[in-house]
Amino acid sequence: MSGTTADTATGATSRCRLLWMALAIAALVMVNAQDMPSPMCRDDELCTTVIHCTETDDSGRKGIGPRISRFCGTGRVCCERAQLESWNASLVDRVGSQQRTNRRPAGSSIRDKNGKVLEPEANESCGMNMECVPRKLCRDNIIIDDGRSIINPRIGVGQCSRSLHRCCEVNQKVDASDSPYVAKLNGFKYNNCGWSNPQGLIPDKDKYNYTExxxxxxxxxxxxAIFTGRQQYLCGGTLIHPQLVITSSHNIVNETVDTLMARAGDWDLNSLDEPYEHQGRRIKQIILHPEFDPEALFNDIAILVLDEPVQLAPHIQPLCLPPPESPQVIDDLLSATCFATGWGAKDPNSDKxxxxxxxxxxxxxxxxxCQAMLRNTRLEQRFRLRPSFLCAGGIEGKDTCKGDGGSPLFCTLPGQTDRYQLAGIVSWGIECAEADIPSVYANVPYLRAWIDEKIKGLGLQVAAP
Structure with missing residues (x-):
């Protein structure tokens, strides 16, 4: 009896293994069908879907990833061949593991060979009949206030593991077209330039654990955010008018209107989970400062004219321009609260x-x-800081670094706390985030006359604060 039972069990186990292997091979064939060579990709790359390239990423960079890769077709990008082959080789083990647990991991989807979703991804569970979904896809009238995240420590510190997601009653999920945020867009009224949203634009208080x-x-x-035509992030910029973006000349001097696009209202460059969608625009005209020096970076400023104005919204509004440079303007900036923003690298020694x-x-x-501080660096004692430059920082651990070029440095308007004006444009630096070595920015007050001349020539007008 025991021998017969063992034989039966062994046969059943073998059949299960064969079934898992068949499923894995079928899946592998489907995946390989979507990975193919392309003349638009390098020899060490294959053309595949954006989603497949993202899910196979084994580099650990977790930055903006394939979203800035070269496109090789609609919804397809050039992806590292070794990365895809490594993922495919491990598919058998993953399929077997999923069959043994009889479930799909949260965040994965079943797709056809072209990457089309056949079965939607499973949302992360955050309680009984509760799921983590993008905030724009959950009605605002259901707020979790019964303390469940406190009394059940197994849920963890936060209810949802992704930013801009919220724990939502299953019956309160909505389609994107019915998002409660859509109605808020219709009721938006633009006040004037420079007003920030100090608490952000998430009405139900985002409790995600953001870094400082x-x-x-x-x-x-x-x-x-300014991208190349192949959707590769290039640099930052500042909206000063619905149709005008200011950035640095050094980032775009080798670009043309056919190779650039601007994206307003973006926040997470690797996600579409934001409550309000970004707006992308092609570039109609590039205006470089005629005295821009590509080596010394004097007059490092450029104006991008969008092919059509962006539609102003809660998350898309222009920044005020400062008055022309004067002793009073400089004094106001020295006493103001100033910020720099961008998607550049946090680690001075990293390109990520x-x-x-x-x-x-x-x-x-x-x-x-600033000139005295910079003379203590490798620039040496004869260095002279030209008037088209303005300095900020020199604080250990805080600085604009690689990838922040073209991004704004903005300061509070005199006598106001939540309203700002553009002071500088990220240009260059000797080191990054080191004490007593400030970074250097294009001096916008000094360059204001040139800006006004070009805007007037376009037949446009920028609102005064």
Whole structure:
């Protein structure tokens, strides 16, 4: 009897293993069908879907990833061949493991060979009949206030593991077209330039554990991300008018209107979970400062004219321009509260960009004091800081670094706390985040006359504070 039972069990186990293997092979064939060579990709890359490239990423960078990769078709990007092959090789084990647990991991989807979702991804559970969904897809009239996240420690510190998600009653989930945020857009009224959203734009109080240097979604609505035509992040910019973006010349001097696009209202460059969607625009005209020096970076400023104006919204609003430079303007900036924002690298020794918008508070540094500090670096004693530059920072651990070029440095308007004006544009630095070595920005008050001349020539007008 025992021998017969063992034989039966062994046969059943073998059949299960064969079934798992067949499923794995079928899945592998489907995946391989979507990974193919393309003349738009390098020899060490394959053309695949954006989602497949994201889910196979084994680099650990978790930055903006494939979203800034080269496109090789609609919804398809060039992805590292070794990465895809490594993922495919482990597929058998993963399929077997999923069959043994008889469930799909949260956040995964079943797709056809073209990447189309056949079965939606499973949302993260956060309680009985509760799921974590993007906040825009949950009605605001159901707020979790019964203390369940406190009395059940197994849930963890936060109810949802992803930012901009909320724990939502299953019967309160809505389609994107019925999002409660859509109605708020219709009721938006623009007041004037420079107004920030100090608490961000999440009405039900986002309790996600952000790091101190993360800007809350919608906090600074003038921030613009500038991409190449292949959707690769290039630099930051500042919205100063629904149709005008200011950035640095050094970032775009080798670009054309056919290779650039601007994205206003973005926050997480690797997600579409924001309550309000970003707006992308092509570039109609690039205006470089005629005296821009590509080596010394004098007059490092450029104006991008969008092919059509962005639609102003709670998360998309222009920043005020400062008055032309004067002793009073400089004194106001030296006593103001100033911030710089961008998606640049946090680690001075890294090229890894950040996926969510960062902010740092930085003091403006007096011109002569900055020149003296910079003379103590490898620039040496004969260095002269030109008037088209303005300095900020020099605080250990706080600075704008690689990838922040073109992003704004903005300061509070005199006598106001939540309203700002553009003081500088991230340009260059000797080191990053080191004490007593400020970073250097294009001096917007000094360049204001040139800005006004170009805007007037376009037949446009920028509102005064």
């Amino acid at each position: 240097d993360v800007s809350i979604f919608g906090q600074f609505p003038w921030m613009v 960009l950040e996926r969510t918008l960062k902010r740092i508070d930085l003091p403006i540094v007096d011109h002569d004091e």
